[in-house]
Amino acid sequence: MSRSRAAITGVGLLTPAGIGTKASWETVRNGTKTMAAVDPSLWQIPAALSCRVPGFDGEAFLDPVLARRTDRFTQFALVAAREAVADAGLDPADWDGARVGVVLGNTAGGMETVEEQCSILEKEGARYVSPLLLPKMLPNMVAGQLSTLLGATGPGMVVATACSSGTTAIGVARDLLAADRYDIVLTGATEALVTPAIIAGFARLGALSHRDHDPAGSSRPFDRGRDGFVCAEGAGVLVLEREADARARGVTPHAFVTGFGASSDAHHVTRPHPDGQGTQAAINAALRDADAIPEDIGYVNAHGTSTPVNDRLEAALLAKNLPHGPPISSTKGVTGHLLGAAGAIEAAFTALALREQVVPPNVNLTDPEPADLKLPTFPERHSFDLALSLSAAFGGQNAVLAIARH
Template structure:
């Protein structure tokens, strides 16, 4: 079977606007939370989010083009461009018929839809922007990336809530393994910090309301966690067939060993309380990878900081790893970045690859009080990054609707 490796990375996150800055943010345990600046949040129960900091789209994309794009597509193009450059991909040196793009977004162009509806609701003569639909639809991240570089392989979007990028990764790796493509640009982007985004998740009681201490509001595994913090941004990675990567002298950052997807088939938003779908997903990913449980060093969890979700995921990990769970480092980087919804799987896969590259485990910050339901012997990497020789890392992403995905990365050793 053809082997799949990672040859490029790109990150645009609330704790760093490029790959190097994101790595620094993970190592330092930075919080990306801030009071919302995109609109006046005073009338909302949650008044904070993890926004991008000092990001100017016109530094990367022509101003006229920016006006024709929703923020999620802008983020997609910026992260993908960094990954393409990081991989030193030259479209003129590639068979573009065998290069594809699979790009994820759980929500797509929410801001564009919100703006059009708000404007036209108060107008006697509705006038819809002719770019509204192309700005809004979730496949446009893939569309714009493929058009920019002329990549004419498969190009589409995946939508499975917060598991969206996990599924994009699996589909892209399968295309390469099956010989359909040689190179795939993969990732996810999200820009849902809008009035509708905050209002909708708040109405579900999914968001933290810690307005007086928003910097520490994302508290996975803490006894006082009260919901997730909405984030935005994008992550991208270049997947490549091993021999193709070697032939062009590419740097290989990790190998994609395996992937799996399952469904809880339980509830539209709540996880299965015993983590049954999640445990099957991890077990299947490891089995496909040929990785034994005692080979895994680090798990980047879905870990959203919700009362039910964090416990269910740890139960699932315990079912798969048994007593080996005590040998693992486990952490939730959402404690730093917030929850990027459909893009979460992208930046969290990148966190795993950076851990492998730099021999450290990013922390779960904002831990103050032990949860009596959580075994204290589990190393949840609280508050500070830890040095560790990370050879194998596993990442989980779970989405509303019961969607689960898990992927396994390994240090490339030839």
């Protein structure tokens, strides 16, 4: 038995695969389509693709004043959090707000706002820069706005570990719950970095797919034809509670966070360590934390970004660690890469996979490069009790969650 389990009692998702948990999960689970498209807002960048949350308009989901005073990354989290709280059967009017906290992951705050205001500064002058610049762009503002919206007055924070931010946030939230800092914690991550300067930056790093002639086939984790990731946006929020508290409320948790492991490569700003030692350390730590051994792992939701380097290194590491051959998939084939929010939505997908005992498929995987991994290409019924969700990041910060069915 893990030392510190946290029950996942609520899930809220706003992803390119759909608005709401049901729509997002069904699209990912069925693997019927991929969400990438040529993005007209990125016209300055050659072959710019993105995975957008379909038809999202903050004003349609939030109070209009709140919507215009929040950046898109905050809007995503507010909408997802509201769904997660309702899914958990909680009513903010009834809870002791001082025992409710917010631990969210995010990479860079409201860059859409920053880029817009930089343009105004340049064209019109400092006097015309909006007073809402800082309230909209600060990364921690999402936790501030969420605590205000839901009356959560316990400790609130945003953790930033780039593309492992969501996984790190859930791990930190689990630790703080175990340390009795909260009774309820809203955790996960949000990201809205499909902006011209950010995409240009990723393009200059050679990280993005160029398949604008075939957008639907552009995000293809573990496929030999992969050529980079597709930048995506969205949010995933989980409600974590102690199991006893959830049971006392008569709630059956979706699943449990039973282990968290994190490490730093200490190697390079963008390239993962070539022998995967950092991810290895994070996997080992998560398994130790969950009191589990590799053979207990029945499914892995891989980081699987669709970049040539990541997928090759990750596949080799998983083959070495999990010789019993559990199914492995990267749901980024459907959603694209949500950067800091990726780990959060993938932890949610992993929890839902455990609950339904089904493994979501790898889409666009027609020519698997790693021959020694079980990479399902159709949704697969599967009996399993423990899964891993892996994330890695620029900066070398690796994070792994162990998520259990019971």
